[in-house]
Amino acid sequence: MVKSPTNNHYMRIQHRYLTFDRNEKLVKLLDKLAIAYKVTEKSYDATTHLYILEFHFFEDNPRFFELKQAVDKFKIEPQIGTIYDKTDYNNGEWFIVNAGEYQYPQPDDDSGYLKATFNLEHYCHLCDIGKVQNAPYRLKTLPKQPNNQFWGLHWAFDAIFVRQETKNILEREGVKNIHFSNPVLHKTNNPIEGFYQLHIDTILKKGFDNYNAKTITCKLNNEENLNTDRSLKCCGRIKFHHPQIGGYLFEKSIFDGDSDIVQSVEYFGSSGSANRLQIVSKKLKDLIEIYKLKGLSFTPVVYKRLER
Numbered sequence: 001m002v003k004s005p006t007n008n009h010y011m012r013i014q015h016r017y018l019t020f021d022r023n024e025k026l027v028k029l030l031d032k033l034a035i036a037y038k039v040t041e042k043s044y045d046a047t048t049h050l051y052i053l054e055f056h057f058f059e060d061n062p063r064f065f066e067l068k069q070a071v072d073k074f075k076i077e078p079q080i081g082t083i084y085d086k087t088d089y090n091n092g093e094w095f096i097v098n099a100g101e102y103q104y105p106q107p108d109d110d111s112g113y114l115k116a117t118f119n120l121e122h123y124c125h126l127c128d129i130g131k132v133q134n135a136p137y138r139l140k141t142l143p144k145q146p147n148n149q150f151w152g153l154h155w156a157f158d159a160i161f162v163r164q165e166t167k168n169i170l171e172r173e174g175v176k177n178i179h180f181s182n183p184v185l186h187k188t189n190n191p192i193e194g195f196y197q198l199h200i201d202t203i204l205k206k207g208f209d210n211y212n213a214k215t216i217t218c219k220l221n222n223e224e225n226l227n228t229d230r231s232l233k234c235c236g237r238i239k240f241h242h243p244q245i246g247g248y249l250f251e252k253s254i255f256d257g258d259s260d261i262v263q264s265v266e267y268f269g270s271s272g273s274a275n276r277l278q279i280v281s282k283k284l285k286d287l288i289e290i291y292k293l294k295g296l297s298f299t300p301v302v303y304k305r306l307e308r
Ligand SMILES: [Zn+2]
Pocket: 124, 125, 126, 127, 128, 129, 218, 234, 235, 236, 237
């Protein structure tokens, strides 16, 4: 269990187990330990039958180690995740946002979109750090999902897109240090009307605390056991794995500024993927909710405890 150096948060660490194998011994054990479980069974036809057994418990359970030890015998790898409490959302001042993934940027063969959309002078294809956007994203089709005011792509998690209504609201409400551009429909080369990439101009100072996140260096035989070919030219830059437990811990002071939407200077991801985090203030989150602008999910940022 990772001890969190934060206070004033109520998030819980969940271990979630999922198995497709029917096992009476496991069911008996869960009954004995009084762990609630859910069984889903579906028959598609005479031969295709689906069985799912699902259960979870939290690290703050006083019996956590007893439960984990008992269940570990069945060799089901748990998904470990952070479940935020309503209080974390109410107390949160900044929130990491995610706009979903609905299409691949074009051209989607051999990562052709990189060349089409970025200046790659300082780009490293091993770690994915260093690309600088200098042209519009190219989309395969007009964006569907009409209820989404916010919209995102596969691979390019940094890019957030908005519909006309959201652009109008953000401008009218005076949200600072942002600008907009139209993505392009790949086959026609025409800008997509009423649909915009939301560019976030503010990059925060360094402030991520990596106590619960692995640091990945772009070097030979790195922390992920990648880059084993000695002829590779590694750039030496670093990124972090997304923390699974304990949340994203930042230095509070780096958020002092007049921007309500910002990006981390740090990159996050694994192997050949690296992206900055996009982070909004409570004020902007409230605005998005008041206007019922759909399509973003929010994860509260946690702060470092002040030393006394
Ligand atoms: Zn690199």
